[in-house]
Amino acid sequence: MPVPCRTGCGKNAMLKRPKTGDALCKDCFFWAFETEIHFTITKAELFKSGDSVAVAASGGKDSTVLAHVLKTLNQRFNYGLNLMLLSIDEGITGYRDDSLETVKQNRDDYEMPLKILSYKELYGWTMDEIVAQIGRKNNCTFCGVFRRQALDRGAAMLGVKCIATGHNADDIAETVLMNVLRGDIARLKRCTAITTGSEGTIPRVKPLKYTYEKEIVMYAHYKKLVYFSTECVFAPNAYRGHARALLKDMEKIRASCIMDIIYSGETMAVKEEVTLPSQRTCIRCNFVSSQEVCKACVLLEGLNKGLPKLGIGKSSKAKKMLEEYNAQQTNYKESLQAAAKELDDVQSKKELCLSDSKNCKSGLCKGKTKLNRNSSINSNDYTNSSNAKECCSNCSGSCERIKVNADVNNTKVNTLLEKYVINETNIAKVNGEGTLCNPSNSDDNLNNSDDEEHTHAEYIDTHIEQEDETCSASCGKLGSLNIGF
Amino acid sequence: MAASVKLHLQFGGGAELLFDKIKKREIELPALKKYFPDCQHDKWNIRDLLVWIKDNLLRERPELFLQGDSVRPGILVLINDADWELYGELDYELQDNDTIMFISTLHGG
Ligand SMILES: [Zn+2]
Numbered sequence: 226m227p228v229p230c231r232t233g234c235g236k237n238a239m240l241k242r243p244k245t246g247d248a249l250c251k252d253c254f255f256w257a258f259e260t261e262i263h264f265t266i267t268k269a270e271l272f273k274s275g276d277s278v279a280v281a282a283s284g285g286k287d288s289t290v291l292a293h294v295l296k297t298l299n300q301r302f303n304y305g306l307n308l309m310l311l312s313i314d315e316g317i318t319g320y321r322d323d324s325l326e327t328v329k330q331n332r333d334d335y336e337m338p339l340k341i342l343s344y345k346e347l348y349g350w351t352m353d354e355i356v357a358q359i360g361r362k363n364n365c366t367f368c369g370v371f372r373r374q375a376l377d378r379g380a381a382m383l384g385v386k387c388i389a390t391g392h393n394a395d396d397i398a399e400t401v402l403m404n405v406l407r408g409d410i411a412r413l414k415r416c417t418a419i420t421t422g423s424e425g426t427i428p429r430v431k432p433l434k435y436t437y438e439k440e441i442v443m444y445a446h447y448k449k450l451v452y453f454s455t456e457c458v459f460a461p462n463a464y465r466g467h468a469r470a471l472l473k474d475m476e477k478i479r480a481s482c483i484m485d486i487i488y489s490g491e492t493m494a495v496k497e498e499v500t501l502p503s504q505r506t507c508i509r510c511n512f513v514s515s516q517e518v519c520k521a522c523v524l525l526e527g528l529n530k531g532l533p534k535l536g537i538g539k540s541s542k543a544k545k546m547l548e549e550y551n552a553q554q555t556n557y558k559e560s561l562q563a564a565a566k567e568l569d570d571v572q573s574k575k576e577l578c579l580s581d582s583k584n585c586k587s588g589l590c591k592g593k594t595k596l597n598r599n600s601s602i603n604s605n606d607y608t609n610s611s612n613a614k615e616c617c618s619n620c621s622g623s624c625e626r627i628k629v630n631a632d633v634n635n636t637k638v639n640t641l642l643e644k645y646v647i648n649e650t651n652i653a654k655v656n657g658e659g660t661l662c663n664p665s666n667s668d669d670n671l672n673n674s675d676d677e678e679h680t681h682a683e684y685i686d687t688h689i690e691q692e693d694e695t696c697s698a699s700c701g702k703l704g705s706l707n708i709g710f
Numbered sequence: 711m712a713a714s715v716k717l718h719l720q721f722g723g724g725a726e727l728l729f730d731k732i733k734k735r736e737i738e739l740p741a742l743k744k745y746f747p748d749c750q751h752d753k754w755n756i757r758d759l760l761v762w763i764k765d766n767l768l769r770e771r772p773e774l775f776l777q778g779d780s781v782r783p784g785i786l787v788l789i790n791d792a793d794w795e796l797y798g799e800l801d802y803e804l805q806d807n808d809t810i811m812f813i814s815t816l817h818g819g
Pocket residue numbers: 230231232233234235236249250251252253254
């Protein structure tokens with residue numbers, strides 16, 4: 226038997242709101258849903274009249290609903306905003322291809338300009354190519370780190386005042402829970418903020434911060450909004466998957482737990498003596514970073530050097546890997562020089578393939594060509610262009626011998642990898658026990674500077690190790706990490 | 711004795727990925743006592759339907775759709791386009807020609 230709408234409008238209720246328990250008809254639900262978001266926006270003063278705002282659009286439910294609601298409210302309440310869509314194309318065949326079609330649909334439906342930026346343009350690598358290098362195990366690290374920065378770059382190109390992201394209440398509650406579970410106090414403190422971003426960066430705002438996922442999905446369904454949903458083709462994070470499942474189980478029993486967790490996150494006080502990592506800019510690319518060189522640049526360097534796992538584990542391990550790599554590069558270079566010298570003695574110059582590396586047929590030169598192509602896009606090239614030149618100006622079939630060196634080189638790299646790159650326990654197994662990979666996770670990564678996967682240990686490693694802490698948290702007694710309420 | 715029940719089943723929001731990517735199905739449930747001889751009640755309800763779905767439609771990874779005798783939290787159920795929470799959830803008695811829709815909120819975007 227039908228339940229009447231709580232507002233007394235005379236129509237039958239169509240859904241029970243998780244947030245309030247009210248039974249509402251479609252129209253009253255639309256009104257409540259949109260008005261709450263309007264209040265969130267005005268109360269937090271997210272926008273100013275005349276602002277250009279980029280909606281981070283993934284084609285998924287959250288960003289599709291966000292774009293729709295912002296357009297509606299902009300007209301209804303005369304926000305005076307210039308809204309546009311910003312999408313990142315990671316280059317994942319079959320996944321992003323399809324979702325980008327959805328974003329283009331959004332562009333047409335909402336009459337907003339759309340900017341699509343690809344990893345390929347920005348970094349020289351597509352996700353498909355990265356996966357081919359490193360396998361599927363760690364790629365979410367790359368994807369998340371690259372995408373976060375890609376959005377900043379895109380927003381800078383568009384010249385917008387801020388980026389609006391589709392994070393909903395369930396996402397934020399999940400992030401609070403994750404930061405508690407990881408002991409990541411710095412991020413716990415920041416993750417509930419409705420506006421994030423430090424000086425010199427374009428702020429991110431979350432207009433759906435208090436909007437339940439269920440209501441977003443119901444709104445999209447009743448409004449017949451087209452969105453894209455899929456299992457991310459790459460590995461989900463098992464730890465996050467459990468946190469998400471736990472939250473959904475609790476929400477089923479008591480729906481207010483989502484708001485309660487957000488409230489807890491907002492009001493939790495962090496003891497003064499907790500050292501929060503200070504924000505600075507990356508010396509290579511100039512984007513915001515907590516380290517001298519940002520994670521994106523480290524990962525990219527790893528890829529370009531053929532050490533793709535660089536940057537996935539602890540930073541101290543990455544450092545060691547790099548040192549060994551560089552030392553071994555010096556040896557390699559020396560042996561090349563020796564080889565070159567030998568050649569000079571034996572062969573006459575006319576036999577040499579000149580410096581046009583494109584035409585050099587030796588396997589090694591090809592590799593360098595590829596690296597050089599990438600380095601033109603990235604300022605952080607450690608690519609051994611000097612080696613490449615040496616090879617090219619000296620090779621004539623004798624590359625075979627240099628190739629041997631290259632193989633030796635690879636073996637050594639492999640050993641290095643085995644030796645140093647481990648910290649993978651916090652990274653998911655592919656299809657790990659029924660966890661739905663949730664592309665909104667990638668949305669998290671995308672939008673949320675608080676969402677990078679860090680373990681407690683890694684946090685301490687990066688941020689506290691430098692200070693003279695003798696205990697590296699293995700005893701669990703790092704007093705400074707206690708939370709004061 | 712209740713006869714068979716015809717239903718329109720719909721899957722959306724990514725839930726269809728667990729059902730061969732088919733979003734709409736027409737199904738016909740046999741008489742309840744025929745399918746569950748030991749059943750204590752006479753009419754099909756959503757709880758029974760979920761068992762039927764598990765037996766007949768859900769081939770792999772049922773834990774992504776079901777949990778206990780219900781749907782996995784995060785999967786929304788609509789009965790004739792209305793929230794099942796308004797209609798008794800698992801105990802809702804199915805009527806001939808009902809549309810039952812399952813929308814996943816877990817497959818994000
Ligand atoms: Zn109403």
